[in-house]
Amino acid sequence: MIEVHVKKRLGGFDLDADFAAPPGVIALFGKSGSGKTSVINAVAGLMRPEAGRIEIDGTLLFDRTRRIDVPVHRRRIGYVFQDARLFPHMSVAKNLAYGGSHERDRVIEMLGLSELLDRRPAALSGGEKQRVAIGRALMSHPRLLLMDEPLSALDAARKAEILPWLERLRDEAGLPILYVSHAASEVARLATTVVVMEAGRVGRVGAVAEVLSDPAAVGMIGAQEAGAVVRARIAGLDRIDGLTELALSGGRIVLPGRLGGIGTHLRLRISAQDVILAREKPEGLSALNILPAEVTALDEGPEGVAVGLACGADRLLARVTRRSARALRLEPGLRLWAIVKASAVAPDDVGGAA
């Protein structure tokens, strides 16, 4: 368990963040300037809070009232920055050894680094550099990994390449990861817990599927970025048309592309903008993805109405204009049909299941 409470005045900005989260990837998510980096700097010991308490898996790193403030080098925290910050004159093997040698072979295997060991950083792609930086941090035997927008310097292709490695890290490394991001798709794919920061405070904290499907969180996340996360199992493959059929708890949907083998469990982000609502079951529609759903909650914001939906055991999120909300007479408890645009799910929105 990680417990963080940090209070500090930074110029005109008041940081007062308080959250607790179980192990896994804890995504610190929020708009630019909401205080994400300040929180992780406090956890790393790079910034001293005026008040608060930081505890990781039973170890107290900071407690103002008890005058505990473990120095940076004793905190055992691995830090991965936006840019990998490798030593350019050293081979990958030497860069890794600089971190330490904790579980060296396992880390090399887990991050697929064995082919890279003799290379210098200049001969690595951006994604490979980040894998080495993560490996170096892990070999220092940290109790927590801090990752501050580790993908933001990478282009889309490199991001897609490294995301499965990060999923593996989450599922196999067995240490908590505090992951700063302002990209909803990354958070949806990787996070176990989401902490939404808003103006220096924690606006919302909870399990990823719960927070990302909450209409009340749309204002903090941003209307364009909002979207729910569902779990799905590959139920069928149409090799001729290149389609994958996915079983969700509330029905089946078909997506373009080969997303894996039959039986594979996936985590899928469905953007709120890509869900259309209908009171009657649509007929003769080109979209194949029509799911029965029930309205659970509504949240009206300046850009329209966010609609929370229960679809089997999963939660979906839709965004409609105020006019549509009136025309559909949306209210909690209403049963309707959610149509998911089949072509809309981006490859980056499909990830491993944990």
Ligand SMILES: Nc1ncnc2c1ncn2[C@@H]1O[C@H](COP(=O)(O)OP(=O)(O)OP(=O)(O)O)[C@@H](O)[C@H]1O
């Ligand atoms: N040392 C400081 N002195 C004064 N103001 C500061 C200091 N550090 C941070 N701030 C201010 O605190 C606010 C939060 O900054 P922070 O970098 O934590 O946000 P962030 O959510 O990580 O933003 P971004 O996504 O842009 O990196 C900003 O308004 C910033 O200008």
